[in-house]
Amino acid sequence: MPQIHVLPKEVSELIAAGEVIERPASIVKELIENSIDAGATIITVEIQHGGIRFIRITDNGCGIHPSDAPTAFLRHATSKVKNARDLDEIGTLGFRGEALASIAAVARVEMMTKTAGEELGTYVKIEGSELQEVRETGCPLGSTITIRDIFYNVPARLKFLKKDVTEGNAVASIVDKIALSHPEISVKLIRDNKVAFHTPGDSKLISAVYTIFGREFAQNMLPVDYELNGIKVTGLTGKPMFHRANRSMQHFFINGRYTKTRTCGIAAEEGYRGAMMVGKFPACVLELQMPFDQVDVNVHPAKIEVRFVNEKAVFDAVYFAVKSAVADHGTLVRKETAVSDKLPELQGKRGASVSKQTMGIQKEAFRTNAPLTGNGPLDVASPFRSEAVPAVQETISISPADQWLPKKPKSINIDVEPDPDDFVPPPxxxxxxxxxxxxxxxxxxxxxxxxxxxxxxxxxxxxxxxxxxxxxxxxxxxxxxxxxxxxxxxxxxxxxxxxxxxxxxxxxxxERILYNKLKENNGELDKQLLLSPVTVTLSRQEHETVMERLDLFQKVGFLVEDFGGLTVILRSVPAVAEPERAKEMFLEITASLLQNRKTEFPELIEDILHRIACRGAVKAHxxxxxxxxxxxxxxxxxxxxxxxxxxxxxxxxxxxxxxxxxxxxxxx
Structure with a gap:
């Protein structure tokens, strides 16, 4: 019978560290959360070689007292939880007391920290959980932590890290989410000595979204502000026409913490039912504020997964918040041109008699999912109708938004060459x-x-x-x-x-005819240069996938260039594709590649040819x-x-x- 013995300290700490620290991005997440809990308003993240060789986090938070600085690297040492009751209402991002200890167990760590009441700061150096040096030093208010050579003492873990670019993108993805969840904090990311982005920290979510995802993404978002059953939902959600091919642009935060929650994702998608194409997914950046005792974040060491006491209440809050935002966007009577606000002027110019009560009924109909009846210009079929509203006898002429107008029919030319000898074409x-x-x-x-x-x-x-x-x-x-x-x-x-x-x-x-033609050249497709190049905003994962597969895109007719940040520019598309559908086709192919990253090259080509043929073929109607x-x-x-x-x-x-x-x- 094997003998039971206690593991040495260095072994047990390496095992425990493996639960918290998986890659450089895990370290960045833990340290930034500590900075936020310390009250920082400015956070700078610097990485080199994807964070494998070098990470530095600098903040202007409250700092750590000199007597507590060495203690901070001990396992289960924390200032955020004092007793078991505190675990029932966790209001801070960190609480386990494992982050610094886990980082110190697998890397070389240096920390400089200074509190407001001290003239000098404290310098701490630790390697492999062994304290090397503690001394006074000059430094600004706050904390600066430098990590070098991750997994230098755990080669088995080191070999499983991916390429520098991939690890760097994972770090950037974490910093993105931190910046989105706390727009009141100015966050700067420096990647290989180049500033990737720098949010203003003006407490405006749209500013952070604009900085991270670009102008196009920000311009296609709708404001969300809704409260139900003690759960407040705020943030931004995409316009129905601004759909995505996957869920990579859905971001949910619970009390300032980024979480992966299927409940919120399904609720948001249900809010678009009837307003978005089937098989497409909305983009959103939504923050849920709820009582701390209604959510359990002590589920996983990474603290990304959460559990809700009342999952239905969370679903309903997100669902109605998104649906209300989409319904308000579809309202024909805009607030800035509301009839009730300009009634005398409209009566004088249009010669119509419209009461404020009547227009109030119309506006409320769109807001409460009820239809408008009657033969007036506002009799538009709404995807949110459920009850009838009395018809109005007189209405005024209002120009609806472009997306409410029926699409103009257009002639589609089939990509075939008729033989004049086969038949005589009619006039x-x-x-x-x-x-x-x-x-x-x-x-x-x-x-x-x-x-x-x-x-x-x-x-x-x-x-x-x-x-x-x-x-x-x-x-x-x-x-x-x-x-x-x-x-x-x-x-x-x-x-x-x-x-x-x-x-x-x-x-x-x-579609079959086009596919057969595409297959004739072994997947090498002719290109058509775009007169006006198209810019496309991607998620971090999508951007990484595209940069890794530039040769594949070029083979099938897409000439793609990195345009900075998360944006790429399309300069050419497959010759069989319609230029106006190029962006949608590109996003679909990207989503497919992201989902099948381990698929072999020939199979990827086959899938792409299928999609190009489908998009390029004549459509029903x-x-x-x-x-x-x-x-x-x-x-x-x-x-x-x-x-x-x-x-x-x-x-x-x-x-x-x-x-x-x-x-x-x-x-x-």
């Missing part, structure tokens, strides 16, 4: 002629007719083999005239080929001319590879004349 004025279906007796050939003004065009192209999607067999090769009848629901092409009726999903068909539809059908007939889209959906469904006649009871 341009007749490209979208309406076809009328006429009944026919049994045995007569079904012939679609055009309107009386023009004679129907008919081609003599012969169709080749079509796969039978019902049984997987091939129909015999017959000479059958191809004829496009029209479209169904703006999505499906209706065509007659001999004695068969075919329905074709035009998006799936065009796009308006296409008869020439485009006919040419698409001809390619399908000629190319046996166009039978399924890259995602596996069928391109066409076929019915024989016999099957149709059975359905109508003409034959048994």
């Amino acid at each position: 341009v004025t007749d490209a979208r002629a309406v076809f009328e279906l006429h009944s026919c007796d049994e045995g007569e050939e079904f012939v679609p007719q055009k309107s009386p003004e023009t004679k129907p065009e008919k081609t003599t192209e012969t169709a080749t083999v079509l796969h039978d999607n019902r049984g997987g067999q091939e129909a015999p090769q017959t000479a059958a005239p191809m004829q496009v009848i029209g479209e169904l629901f703006g999505t499906y092409i209706l065509a007659q080929m001999g004695d068969e009726f075919v329905m074709i999903d035009k998006h799936a068909a065009h 796009d308006q296409n001319s008869r020439v485009e539809l006919e040419e698409l059908v001809k390619i399908i007939c000629r190319d046996e590879n166009v039978r399924y889209c890259p995602h596996g959906r069928p391109v066409m469904i076929r019915y024989t004349r016999k099957e149709i006649e059975k359905l109508f009871g003409r034959i048994v």
Whole structure:
């Protein structure tokens, strides 16, 4: 039977340190939280080589008394918790008393600290938990802690650290969140002797967001200020049209502490239901203020995970806070042009009689998710309606926001080259002629007719083999005239080929055609330079992924350059892509790469080609001319590879004349 013995101090401290210190970012997080608890208003973070070789945190907090400076590096030594009752209402970011002890166990540490009542400060040097030196020194008010050579005495942990760039991005991500959670503190990050960012510390969240994420991100945020059941939710949330391909831009803070909480994330996304595309995710920076005894932060050594006493109350507070912000953004009557504020002027200019009570009902309808009824200009379908509001007899003419207006139809050209010898194209004025279906007796050939003004065009192209999607067999090769009848629901092409009726999903068909073309060059795609380069703001993880995969993006047609901070600039896009959709396509590819970082290069190329083909293909409800539809059908007939889209959906469904006649009871 093995003998039980007590571990040596140096071994036990290394084991305990491994729970708190995983990488340089863990050290930065712990030390910044100590600075905030010390009342600092200015914090500077300096790192070199990703923080592996060098980290320095400087603050102007209260400092540590000379007699307490050596004690601070002992395990479970803290000034924030005195008894068990204090753990029920933790109001500070740090409380375990493990951070400094864990850092000192795996690195070389130096600290200079000075309190307001002392003329000189205190210098402490410690390596591998062993105190090396304590003496007086001159230093400013506050604390400066320098860490060198992380895991110098734990080579097994050192080899698991990633590249300097990756570790540096992890540190920057932590500093980002600290700056966002405490906009009243001026936070500066210096990375390899270059200032990455410097927040003003003016207590305005929008200032911190602008500094970290850039102008575009800040301009697309909506203010949030809501309170429910003793939980106050403040911050910023994205406009519905400013959606993301993943959740990397969702940030939640509980009483000033950054947390990973699925409850808040789901609540925020539910607040956008009906106002955001399915499969897209909102961006947000939300702070929850709640009683300390209603949240337990003593769950994990890293203190990122929390538990709520009443999870439903938290969900409801976030949900209604976000939904109210989105609803206010969708209100047609803006506060600055509210009718109730300018009633006499509007009556004089518009000649309409509108009472303040009536306009109050209208504004309240949008705020309480109720619809507006009646035939006035404010009768707009709202995704938040639940109850009816009495109609108003007279209203005034108000210009709605652009996003409420219906999109103008546009013609989409399919990326195919028609052969002039195959058919004679109709006149341009007749490209979208309406076809009328006429009944026919049994045995007569079904012939679609055009309107009386023009004679129907008919081609003599012969169709080749079509796969039978019902049984997987091939129909015999017959000479059958191809004829496009029209479209169904703006999505499906209706065509007659001999004695068969075919329905074709035009998006799936065009997507497969584009995908086949992209595959011809082994994934090397032609580029189209953008007349006006596009800037894209990314999260830290997304930015790191893009910088690591610049060669991959260039291979598929994207010329990407680092634009500073978290912004990149797109100078070219794949030739098959529409320039106005380039940004959305780029973000989708980035999200896919971030999710599948360990996937092999060929598989990544395959996934990217799928996405490019999907985005570049004609969409359902796009308006296409008869020439485009006919040419698409001809390619399908000629190319046996166009039978399924890259995602596996069928391109066409076929019915024989016999099957149709059975359905109508003409034959048994």
